[in-house]
Amino acid sequence: MSRAGEPIACKAAVAFAPREPLRIVDVVVAPPQAGEVRIKIAYNALCHTDAYTLGGHDSEGKFPCILGHEAAGTVESVGEGVTSCKAGDRVIPCYQAYCADIAKEPCAHCVHPKSNLCQAVRAYTGAGVMKNDGKPRFTLASDGSEIFHFMGTSTFSEYTVVHEVAVAQVGNDEAPLDKVCLLGCGVSTGWGAVHNTARVEEGSSVAVFGLGAVGLACVEAAVEAGATRIIAVDTNDEKEAVAREFGATDFVNPTKFGDKNSQTVIAEMTDGGVDYSFECVGNVNVMRSALECCRKGWGTSVIVGVAAAGTEISTRPFQLVTGRTWKGTAFGGYKSRIAVPKLVEKYMGGNTKLDRYITHRMKFDQINEAFELLHEGKCLRCVLSFD
Numbered sequence: 315m316s317r318a319g320e321p322i323a324c325k326a327a328v329a330f331a332p333r334e335p336l337r338i339v340d341v342v343v344a345p346p347q348a349g350e351v352r353i354k355i356a357y358n359a360l361c362h363t364d365a366y367t368l369g370g371h372d373s374e375g376k377f378p379c380i381l382g383h384e385a386a387g388t389v390e391s392v393g394e395g396v397t398s399c400k401a402g403d404r405v406i407p408c409y410q411a412y413c414a415d416i417a418k419e420p421c422a423h424c425v426h427p428k429s430n431l432c433q434a435v436r437a438y439t440g441a442g443v444m445k446n447d448g449k450p451r452f453t454l455a456s457d458g459s460e461i462f463h464f465m466g467t468s469t470f471s472e473y474t475v476v477h478e479v480a481v482a483q484v485g486n487d488e489a490p491l492d493k494v495c496l497l498g499c500g501v502s503t504g505w506g507a508v509h510n511t512a513r514v515e516e517g518s519s520v521a522v523f524g525l526g527a528v529g530l531a532c533v534e535a536a537v538e539a540g541a542t543r544i545i546a547v548d549t550n551d552e553k554e555a556v557a558r559e560f561g562a563t564d565f566v567n568p569t570k571f572g573d574k575n576s577q578t579v580i581a582e583m584t585d586g587g588v589d590y591s592f593e594c595v596g597n598v599n600v601m602r603s604a605l606e607c608c609r610k611g612w613g614t615s616v617i618v619g620v621a622a623a624g625t626e627i628s629t630r631p632f633q634l635v636t637g638r639t640w641k642g643t644a645f646g647g648y649k650s651r652i653a654v655p656k657l658v659e660k661y662m663g664g665n666t667k668l669d670r671y672i673t674h675r676m677k678f679d680q681i682n683e684a685f686e687l688l689h690e691g692k693c694l695r696c697v698l699s700f701d
């Protein structure tokens with residue numbers, strides 16, 4: 315029986331306050347308004363950014379909220395005027411929207427070839443509300459109080475409401491949602507950081523700092539781009555095996571460098587520095603090392619990690635005067651709604667390591683255990699199922 319136009323009561327994992335475990339409670343999800351889509355979420359993975367916001371490090375973090383932004387599901391119903399998807403479509407919610415083929419007046423970023431930072435709904439997703447009326451669509455079943463959205467996706471709920479501009483079609487009917495949910499954030503971001511943001515060329519040398527799913531996706535893409543030296547850097551020795559499996563040629567652990575810093579060690583290993591580096595940790599000191607381990611003259615460092623509120627990056631300006639470039643990337647530079655179905659096809663073509671990032675599977679109600687695994691460095695991606 316269709317529940318279109320009606321509120322839906324369901325389970326969600328609510329973050330009531332920073333640094334508190336999520337609580338699975340009954341919530342009410344309002345019907346989608348104009349330009350909105352209600353999605354039944356099937357699978358979620360945890361990204362470090364969920365942990366970062368739950369940890370109280372996000373200057374945009376609002377509580378209580380429903381976290382989650384790496385997921386896949388099926389459209390339950392759509393609001394007035396929605397044309398790009400319909401009930402029953404298999405979709406991936408995208409925290410990074412794309413409005414060019416939907417909005418009457420697309421934003422400047424969506425029409426510009428150099429940006430994927432759609433601004434159509436960004437102010438609202440940052441504030442944890444929907445654009446139409448400036449309110450959330452979630453309320454607590456127990457007392458009717460409002461619960462904020464997160465990153466415009468809030469996928470840690472059986473049902474969520476997102477803006478139409480944030481809904482990517484899976485496209486391929488055969489694509490397994492329990493795998494392609496990963497394309498909603500971390501893996502796509504690492505692939506895109508290498509191919510779109512840095513544009514790593516054949517024969518390059520690369521250093522990747524942080525070997526979670528994002529960093530390993532950088533390693534995977536660097537191999538694909540033809541990099542011949544890939545130095546994997548992590549403080550956890552247990553990451554060496556998986557880094558080498560993904561194609562890293564070297565592994566180093568900065569806690570074992572003694573008096574030397576990472577930039578000195580990597581410059582020595584490469585006779586002057588790497589062509590490209592990727593910071594996939596979210597630590598401003600590591601960001602500095604990642605920049606400074608790049609080769610004078612042309613080395614480029616890409617910041618992928620998300621650093622805590624209040625922190626700032628620094629380096630000697632001389633590092634840039636002498637030809638290094640410091641860049642950053644959000645969702646790997648992919649224009650989300652048009653890129654995601656292509657990434658699904660790439661996966662279906664069989665030439666990716668996407669399955670390998672899934673190290674754990676759990677039921678949705680084990681979500682706090684999944685967060686613990688992520689913090690302990692024991693998992694790349696844990697996929698949570700609602701069934």
Ligand SMILES: NC(=O)c1ccc[n+]([C@@H]2O[C@H](COP(=O)([O-])OP(=O)(O)OC[C@H]3O[C@@H](n4cnc5c(N)ncnc54)[C@H](O)[C@@H]3O)[C@@H](O)[C@H]2O)c1
Pocket residue numbers: 360361362363366499500503523524525526527528529547548549550553568594595596597600617618619620621643644645646688691693694
């Ligand atoms: N820019 C984007 O669009 C985007 C997208 C997804 C994730 N992120 C960010 O990317 C980062 C990585 O995400 P993830 O899900 O792979 O995280 P993760 O927690 O799975 O992996 C982080 C890795 O960094 C390692 N590490 C910790 N401190 C280190 C140090 N000082 N030096 C070297 N390695 C260190 C850890 O051992 C771990 O292996 C996070 O900051 C996340 O918020 C950004």
Ligand SMILES: N[C@@H](CCC(=O)N[C@@H](CSCO)C(=O)NCC(=O)O)C(=O)O
Pocket residue numbers: 361362363364372373374375410431436499620623643644645
């Ligand atoms: N809210 C934080 C910034 C968080 C951040 O940088 N998010 C990344 C995506 S992380 C995905 O796991 C991003 O894409 N940022 C671009 C954007 O949010 O528009 C803060 O306020 O510092």
Ligand SMILES: [Zn+2]
Pocket residue numbers: 411412413414420421422423424431432433434
């Ligand atoms: Zn846009």
Ligand SMILES: [Zn+2]
Pocket residue numbers: 361362363364383384499500
């Ligand atoms: Zn993420």
